[in-house]
Amino acid sequence: MILAVDIGGTKLAAGLVDPADGRIAARAATPTPRTTDAEGVFAALVGLLDELGPDRVAAEACGIGTGGPMTAAGETVTPVHIPAWREFPLRRRMAEATGLPVFVDNDAKAVALAEGWVGAAAGVNAYIGMVVSTGIGGGIVLDGRLLDGRAGNAGHIGHVVVEPGGRVCFCGGRGCLEGEASGRAIEAVTGRPAAEAGPEVVTRTGTLVGRAVASVANLLDLGLAVVAGSVALGFGAPFFAAAQAELDALARLDFSRGARIRPAALGGDAPLVGAAGVALHRLGRLPCCR
Amino acid sequence: MILAVDIGGTKLAAGLVDPADGRIAARAATPTPRTTDAEGVFAALVGLLDELGPDRVAAEACGIGTGGPMTAAGETVTPVHIPAWREFPLRRRMAEATGLPVFVDNDAKAVALAEGWVGAAAGVNAYIGMVVSTGIGGGIVLDGRLLDGRAGNAGHIGHVVVEPGGRVCFCGGRGCLEGEASGRAIEAVTGRPAAEAGPEVVTRTGTLVGRAVASVANLLDLGLAVVAGSVALGFGAPFFAAAQAELDALARLDFSRGARIRPAALGGDAPLVGAAGVALHRLGRLPCCR
Numbered sequence: 001m002i003l004a005v006d007i008g009g010t011k012l013a014a015g016l017v018d019p020a021d022g023r024i025a026a027r028a029a030t031p032t033p034r035t036t037d038a039e040g041v042f043a044a045l046v047g048l049l050d051e052l053g054p055d056r057v058a059a060e061a062c063g064i065g066t067g068g069p070m071t072a073a074g075e076t077v078t079p080v081h082i083p084a085w086r087e088f089p090l091r092r093r094m095a096e097a098t099g100l101p102v103f104v105d106n107d108a109k110a111v112a113l114a115e116g117w118v119g120a121a122a123g124v125n126a127y128i129g130m131v132v133s134t135g136i137g138g139g140i141v142l143d144g145r146l147l148d149g150r151a152g153n154a155g156h157i158g159h160v161v162v163e164p165g166g167r168v169c170f171c172g173g174r175g176c177l178e179g180e181a182s183g184r185a186i187e188a189v190t191g192r193p194a195a196e197a198g199p200e201v202v203t204r205t206g207t208l209v210g211r212a213v214a215s216v217a218n219l220l221d222l223g224l225a226v227v228a229g230s231v232a233l234g235f236g237a238p239f240f241a242a243a244q245a246e247l248d249a250l251a252r253l254d255f256s257r258g259a260r261i262r263p264a265a266l267g268g269d270a271p272l273v274g275a276a277g278v279a280l281h282r283l284g285r286l287p288c289c290r
Numbered sequence: 291m292i293l294a295v296d297i298g299g300t301k302l303a304a305g306l307v308d309p310a311d312g313r314i315a316a317r318a319a320t321p322t323p324r325t326t327d328a329e330g331v332f333a334a335l336v337g338l339l340d341e342l343g344p345d346r347v348a349a350e351a352c353g354i355g356t357g358g359p360m361t362a363a364g365e366t367v368t369p370v371h372i373p374a375w376r377e378f379p380l381r382r383r384m385a386e387a388t389g390l391p392v393f394v395d396n397d398a399k400a401v402a403l404a405e406g407w408v409g410a411a412a413g414v415n416a417y418i419g420m421v422v423s424t425g426i427g428g429g430i431v432l433d434g435r436l437l438d439g440r441a442g443n444a445g446h447i448g449h450v451v452v453e454p455g456g457r458v459c460f461c462g463g464r465g466c467l468e469g470e471a472s473g474r475a476i477e478a479v480t481g482r483p484a485a486e487a488g489p490e491v492v493t494r495t496g497t498l499v500g501r502a503v504a505s506v507a508n509l510l511d512l513g514l515a516v517v518a519g520s521v522a523l524g525f526g527a528p529f530f531a532a533a534q535a536e537l538d539a540l541a542r543l544d545f546s547r548g549a550r551i552r553p554a555a556l557g558g559d560a561p562l563v564g565a566a567g568v569a570l571h572r573l574g575r576l577p578c579c580r
Contacts, residue, residue: 069544126440140510143438149511150416153545154432159508161501161540164453172542173504211451214463215505218449220430221439250451252462254359255443 001025003052003059003100004275005045006107007066007090008032009081009134012041014048016055017276019285022118024272026052038084046097062100063279064090065110065271068137072151074104080135103282107131109155110274111264112139113146115226116288117277119265125289126222129264130157132209133229135170136178141289142220146281158182160212181208183231194231202235206242210261213243214250217259228264291315293342293349293390294565295335296397297356297380298322299371299424302331304338306345307566309575312408314562316342328374336387352390353569354380355400355561358427362441364394370425393572397421399445400564401554402429403436405516406578407567409555415579416512419554420447422499423519425460426468431579432510436571448472450502471498473521484521492525496532500551503533504540507549518554 004024006013015027028051033044049056067079076087095102112121112129121127125144131137136158140147147154158178159171167189169179179185183194186201197205209232213225225247232239243261251259266273280286294314296303305317318341323334339346357369366377385392402411402419411417415434421427426448430437437444448468449461457479459469469475473484476491487495499522503515515537522529533551541549556563570576 142444143435145433145435147437147510148433149545150513151511151545153511153543154509156508156511156543159543159546160505161452162454164501169542171508173508173540176508176540211454215450216509218446218461218463218466219444219506219509220437221441221443221446223440250463250466252459253443253446253449255439255441256449 001055001059002276002279003049003056003062003098004272005062005064006271006275007064007079007082008107009067009079012045012048013272014052015272016052016059017273019276019280022114022273022276024269026055027272028052032082036084038088041082041084042093049098059100061279061283062094062098062102063275063277064094064102064104065107065275065278066090066104068106068153070104070106070152074152077104103279105278106137106139106152106155107271108137109139109146110278111228111270112141112155113277113281113286113289114266114270114274115228115264116141117286118273119270120226120262121224122288124224127224127226128155128157128213128216128222130225130227131229132181132227132232134183136182140220142222145290157212157216160215162208162211177208177212181205186231195234199238202238203242205231205235206239207246210243210246211250213259213261214247217247217251217256218253221255223256223259225261226264227261228270233263233267291345291349292566292569293339293346293352293388294562295352295354296561296565297354297369297372298397299357299369302335302338303562304342305562306342306349307563309566309570312404312563312566314559316345317562318342322372326374328378331372331374332383339388349390351569351573352384352388352392353565353567354384354392354394355397355565355568356380356394358396358443360394360396360442364442367394393569395442395568396427396429396445397561398427399429399436400568401518401560402431402445402564403567403571403576403579404556404560404564405518405554406431407576408563409560410516410552411514412578414514417514417516418445418447418503418506418512420515420517421519422471422517422522424473426472430510432512435580447502447506450505452498452501467498467502471495476521485524489528492528493532495521495525496529497536500533500536501540503549503551504537507537507541507546508543511545513546513549515551516554517551518560523553523557
């Protein structure tokens with residue numbers, strides 16, 4: 001079994017995942033403590049592990065998906081939505097707490113791995129996995145490899161420019177996908193949660209996601225975007241239709257024509273399956289990608 | 291020595307390149323025949339090889355950079371600017387003509403390899419090399435590897451969307467970098483060659499290139515774009531200043547802030563040095579990237 005951990009701004013989750021098929025054999029979750037005490041958050045996480053039952057002792061490695069940014073190989077993490085952790089040495093602390101080899105990566109890259117392993121991108125060696133939620137992130141598999149970039153942040157599709165001169169983004173740029181189409185942006189513009197958005201907002205959000213995916217498909221010669229996240233999956237079919245229409249209009253090269261946007265297959269399981277994928281990937285044991 | 295070949299719409303060039311340091315020991319070039327006869331173009335290419343002198347027999351492999359698109363591993367090529375070659379089996383034909391192992395890749399990827407090997411990206415393991423010329427292409431090295439994509443076309447930054455709803459691009463999309471900022475686009479808009487463009491066009495072209503690079507830097511966690519090509523290098527300092535200003539404004543994430551745009555270092559030598567790089571890369575002998 002692989003001990004899988006998902007560090008989110010809303011909840012902390014842990015599970016035991018079968019490395020043979022990605023099945024989640026046990027799981028536990030707790031709200032992320034609202035505190036400025038780094039140790040308080042870590043204690044809540046360690047407390048979760050005891051809820052996983054006796055199979056926990058059979059875990060051979062631990063994989064963690066976490067909100068970024070992080071330094072190379074996830075040695076320290078500074079999750080945007082967990083103010084208590086600024087450059088928190090998550091990998092080392094979990095290794096000390098569990099006695100296991102621990103591997104940390106960005107949560108959106110973990111979701112991309114999950115979908116490539118046992119989800120909507122299974123068998124595909126060039127795709128982007130995206131999360132369109134409060135923020136917008138992603139992970140890219142190209143040439144059968146998960147892309148890392150200098151500090152492990154490759155896949156950050158949320159900051160591809162889709163509306164030049166548009167809204168100031170949370171990053172300080174302008175017209176980024178995340179600044180225009182994330183749950184947080186939708187709430188800032190409409191004054192209501194994304195779940196209450198009207199059809200025009202749903203269509204526009206889909207269009208902007210499709211535009212960013214077109215840029216990525218043209219840039220990287222990849223043909224599939226798998227989209228997870230509460231905003232995208234909550235919006236459903238009209239969102240995906242608008243995204244596909246924009247992608248069809250803008251991915252017109254011989255090699256990018258026919259690129260597809262598909263909903264993620266794993267739903268709420270993706271973060272834990274992906275966290276296990278992070279460990280298996282670094283151990284060279286994930287069949288879908290090196 | 292490596293036999294290096296550059297297939298362009300204007301000229302065909304060949305050279306002998308030292309695999310130790312990228313030095314060009316001999317070179318020859320001829321205008322690309324204006325013909326619809328595929329064999330006529332190939333005969334002109336083979337004729338060039340005889341002009342390289344006696345060292346040619348010492349060549350151990352042949353690398354080719356060519357305009358795209360191509361099928362996987364360059365098995366067949368359909369260069370946009372050479373109408374005589376539609377799915378021309380360039381790799382096999384050159385192997386038969388020379389008796390050497392032959393490796394084919396996109397010319398912009400070749401330029402990216404050249405700049406990483408002995409140019410402005412030497413020692414950098416995450417960068418994009420770009421050519422801003424009649425068209426706009428590129429090649430990406432990430433995690434120390436040259437990205438290929440499904441059919442070898444990764445790096446095509448010319449079709450990142452920079453002006454949504456903008457001009458119809460040559461690819462059929464809208465607002466692509468190539469449709470707004472290439473030499474061909476500039477000529478279509480202004481009615482004059484790019485070399486005669488006024489300062490407003492120079493600044494706008496730089497801004498759009500900077501915008502596309504910002505999307506790539508944010509997406510892939512890379513910090514350097516090396517820009518070659520007659521349009522960019524002809525425009526010079528005002529172009530690079532405008533590009534850097536836009537990049538500074540839009541690459542604002544912890545990991546992308548400080549990303550740089552630099553002129554290519556190899557100038558007119560880049561295509562042949564890069565063609566040799568294509569062969570060395572596929573042979574696993576290019577120190578800069580796997």
